[in-house]
Each structure stands twice: as structure tokens, then as C-alpha cells.
Amino acid sequence: MSEFTERVYNCVSKVPHGKVVSYAQVAEMVGSPSAARAVGVALRKNTRTAYLDKDDFIPCHRVVRADGFVGEYNGGRQTKRELLCSEGVAINDNKVDLSYFWTE
DNA sequence: GCTCTGACGATTT
DNA sequence: GAAATCGCCAGAG
Numbered sequence: 362m363s364e365f366t367e368r369v370y371n372c373v374s375k376v377p378h379g380k381v382v383s384y385a386q387v388a389e390m391v392g393s394p395s396a397a398r399a400v401g402v403a404l405r406k407n408t409r410t411a412y413l414d415k416d417d418f419i420p421c422h423r424v425v426r427a428d429g430f431v432g433e434y435n436g437g438r439q440t441k442r443e444l445l446c447s448e449g450v451a452i453n454d455n456k457v458d459l460s461y462f463w464t465e
Numbered sequence: 466g467c468t469c470t471g472a473c474g475a476t477t478t
Numbered sequence: 479g480a481a482a483t484c485g486c487c488a489g490a491g
Contacts, residue, residue: 365488384473388487399488401472406489426473433472441472469491477483 365391366403373404376423379449380463383427390465397427405435411444412436423448429462431455 368391376382384397404421411418422444426432431452434441442452450461
């Protein structure tokens, strides 16, 4: 896989339990602040999701949009909400509270 | 190598 | 303030 994608996975994997990050934040961490869309595409191709592999997975469900809106997900937005809710992240009509955003 | 598209974001109407 | 528009970078065709 390309280096960009590898970096994205690495950064997303560092997101702590019960926290979320925006696509823009991930893009900024990997060195391309404006590549939020590319980040989404990279995560979309990933199959190591939490609802498929319990042991080795990338918490892509902890990545939401910059305004807190829950974006798309391989298993559907419903699954994404379930996972976040299980981790203690409150969801308000497909939206997460801004206080759950993780900043390194 | 050119063009299109997209798990997005900020601006403008 | 909600909806439409443009811009953005990285991959795929």
C-alpha cells in the first residue's frame, strides 16, 4: 500500500478509546492538511474494521466529519454509531459532541 | 499522463 | 441558517 495510506492507518490506530477525530485532523497529522477526502477514500478501502476483526483492527469508526456529523462507513452509519456508543461517545442524531474530539 | 471521482471542508447564495 | 458551489489531495480508470 502507499505511504499515505499507511500513515493514515497508523494515525487512526492511535486514536484513544472513547475519542474521535475528524478527517481533516487525520489529514493534518499525515502531512496533507487539505487531503481530508483522500483520507476517507483510504479508510474506505480498509477492511480491518472493528465489527469484522475484534483483535486486529483500525478504529475507522472513530473518524467523523469536522462538524461532528457522522460520515459514511463500510458497515453503515448505524454500525458506526453503535460502536461509538459502546465506547462511551454520545451520539446526537448522527452527531457527536465536539468535546469528544481528540487532540494530541 | 489526463480525467473523474470521493467515508470531506470552507465559502457563498 | 440551510442548501448549493467550489476547492482540495490521493487513487483508479
